[in-house]
Amino acid sequence: MPTNTDNRKENLINPRHNPTLAAVLSIIPGIGQIYNRRFVKGAALFILFAAFFSAMYSFIVSGLQGLVTLGEIPREHDSRVFLSEGILSLIFFAFFAMFYVLNITDAYKDAKRIQLGWKVPNMREGFKNAWDTSFPYLLVTPGLFLLLFVVVFPLLFMIFLAFTNYNLYNAPPRHLLSWVGFDNFIRLFTIAEWRSTFFNVLSWTLVWTFVATTLQIALALFLAVVVNDPRIKFKRLIRTVFILPWAVPAFVTIIIFSALFNDNFGAINLHMIEPLFGTKIPWMTDVTWSRVAIIMIQVWLGFPFVYALFTGVLQSISSDWYEAADMDGANRWQKFRNITFPHVMFATAPLLIMQYSFNFNNFNIIYLFNQGGPAVRGQTAGGTDILISWIYGLTFDNQQYNMAAAISIILGILVASFAFFQFRRTRSFKEEGNI
Structure with a gap:
């Protein structure tokens, strides 16, 4: 009685053509394709891999060695250059490995198809098929290279710095950097000064993000609903205002508000607070009042964008829904809760999540208002510093590059986790049948 294996062998038109042999031959790039009688493709792959290997071998090997040692001779070897070349070597090696695996896979798949009766195309058909299948990748390639060297390379450089001892007192080329493993992360959570600063800044960052963003969304929703009321006249004028x-550019507004909130000559104190209450509020020198001021400024800056979103969504809601609700005897609150609010949230939820992510890293307002101040005793961060502005201060003011990089990794993980979790839960990102 024939087995399943025997039946499969009987269905093969060319059983003597061995896919495994094609894959093994492709250990030398291009030879497997030549075995499959795709001579031009095999020759092209062999030449490309040989050219890349001969041109990049010494750079990749020396770069990987430098990545391990980070230099050996102080004042002559710059560890930053060794680190950069090592990261580039990793990127080039990753590309080589990826295309090497694709070369083996391609030879195996072609051999499998030949075994099943596929006819190898001639040169003209081969070029046409290659052009048709590779054209989209050709268009994407420039953007991919730009992404690698503008985003991926700096990101990897920052990640590697987090595991070194790069700071003001150990700066190359006078000194050589060395790998310290997870010591920077351990210091961040075990040394009292770093631990207290980190958790204070993190807690304020979370409070700032939630309060400022939620208030600007709530204000925008309130104003959009009120202005959308059919009894309101001059809608276009109000919306324009x-x-x-x-x-207005945000940095201009922030600088103006910084002057308005100044403790000594600011118009808010001189012409509003002092005439009414006979005192001045220390907007710039007291941590609590500085935080209140920054939140109010962000609400002012952030609500117009969200207001424009909500206004567009409200105008797209059919009036039939509200007429049906009126016939059922629903009051204003019930119509808002069951019709207006769900529609607005469904249409704008991804953009609102982006507002939270943006404010989590909103460096401009923190730095331009009062450079993260006022100072707090026993901390390396100011009273209004959020994580991103604290990282900026550690990098450019204190030259604590290793600690700044370690905190940046934690910051990136927090933002990415929050955004991913919220986007996955958002109805707008679900398939229509799965809502």
Whole structure:
């Protein structure tokens, strides 16, 4: 009685053509394709791999060695250069490995198809098929290379720095960097000064993000619902006025508010607070009042964009829904809770999540208002510093590059985790049948 294996062998038109042999021959790139009678493709692959290997072998080997040692002669070897060349070597090696595996896979798949009766195309058909299948990748390639050297390379450089001892007192080329493993992360959570600063800044960052963003969304929703009411006249004028704060560059607005909130000569103290209450509020020198001021400024800066989103969504809601609700005897709150609010949230949820992520890393307002101040005793961060502005201060003011890189990794993980979790839960990102 024939087995399943025997039946499969009977279905093969060319059983003597061995896919495994094609894959083994492709250990030398191009030879497997030549075995499959794709001579031009095999020759091209062999030449490309040989050229890459001969041109990049010495750079990759020396780069990987330098990545391990980070230099051996102080004042002559710059560890930053060794680190950069090592990262580039890793990227080139990853590309080589990826295309090497694709070369083996391609030879195996072609051999499998030949075994099943596939006819090897001639040169003209081969070029046409290659052009048709590779054209989309050809268009994507420039963007991919730009992404690698503008995003991936700096990101990897920062990640590697987090595991070195790069700081003000150990800066190359005078000194050589060395790998310290997870010591920077351990210091961040075990040394009292670093631990207290980190958790204070992290807690304020979370409070700032939630309070400022939620208030700007709530204000925008309230104003959008009120202005959308059919009894309101001059809608276009009102909407134009509400959009104006968005039209002014944010850094200009922040600098103006910084002057308005100044403790000594600011208009808010001189012409509003002092005449009414006979005192001045220390907006710039007291941590609590500085935080209140920054939150109010962010609400002013952030609500116009969200207001524009909500206004567009409200105008797209059919009036039939509200007419049906009126016939059922629903009041204003019930119509808002069951019709307006769900529609607005469904349409804008991804953008609102981006507002939270943006404010989590909103460096401009923190730095331009009062450079993260006022100072706090026993901390390396100011009273209004959030994680991103603290990292900036550690990098450019204190030259604590290793600690700044370690905190940046933690910051990136927090933002990515929050965004991924929220986007996955958002109905807008689910398939229509799975909502």
